Amino acid sequence: MAIIAIVIIAVATIDDFRSVRTIQDDGIAAMAVVESVHDRRRLPDEPRVVFVTAEGDTIHTTVGWHRWSGSPAAGERRQILYLPSDPEGSVLDSGLPFAHFTHLLGLLLVGVLAGVCTELWRKGMLLSHLHARRSRRG
Numbered sequence: 001m002a003i004i005a006i007v008i009i010a011v012a013t014i015d016d017f018r019s020v021r022t023i024q025d026d027g028i029a030a031m032a033v034v035e036s037v038h039d040r041r042r043l044p045d046e047p048r049v050v051f052v053t054a055e056g057d058t059i060h061t062t063v064g065w066h067r068w069s070g071s072p073a074a075g076e077r078r079q080i081l082y083l084p085s086d087p088e089g090s091v092l093d094s095g096l097p098f099a100h101f102t103h104l105l106g107l108l109l110v111g112v113l114a115g116v117c118t119e120l121w122r123k124g125m126l127l128s129h130l131h132a133r134r135s136r137r138g
Contacts, residue, residue, distance in 0.1 A: 009113070016066075023092050027081030028054050032091075034072045035060070047072045051080060053087050061088040069095035 032051035046062040049072075053059060063080070065071075072078060072093075083090035 019090070020067075020092065020096070023081050023083055023090050024096075027083055027090070027092075029094060030054070030080055030082060032078050032080045034074055034076045034078065037072055037074045049078075049080065049091070051082070053082070053084070055084075057087070059087045061091060063091050063093070067092040067096060069093045069097065 030051045032049040035048040035050055037047045046064050048062050050058065050060050079094040080091055081094050
């Protein structure tokens with residue numbers, strides 16, 4: 001079960017890492033206005049922004065909390081990066097560091113779970129060895 005968790009966390013971390021990298025490498029800069037922000041401790045709503053693409057389309061979308069460099073405030077103007085192929089779904093704050101908190105947390109969880117799995121495997125091997133020795137004696 002822990003191995004499945006390791007795989008899921010590793011895949012999610014790598015996917016987000018690649019997504020951030022793609023937006024930072026290929027994204028187009030735009031000024032966005034934060035339309036609304038809810039207190040994330042009480043509501044799961046993510047900040048809602050509006051911006052105009054290079055093609056002149058007005059986009060209203062939400063941007064996940066992990067895609068911001070610092071907490072945004074309603075009415076604040078922030079420079080964002082978006083992918084022209086997905087301007088509603090691939091958006092992040094242009095000040096976001098490449099490797100951010102969720103990437104580090106994912107790596108930490110993978111490391112901890114891998115260590116736990118290794119220790120459980122070792123103890124299981126030791127227990128099976130001891131059980132085999134007892135079976136031979138009795």
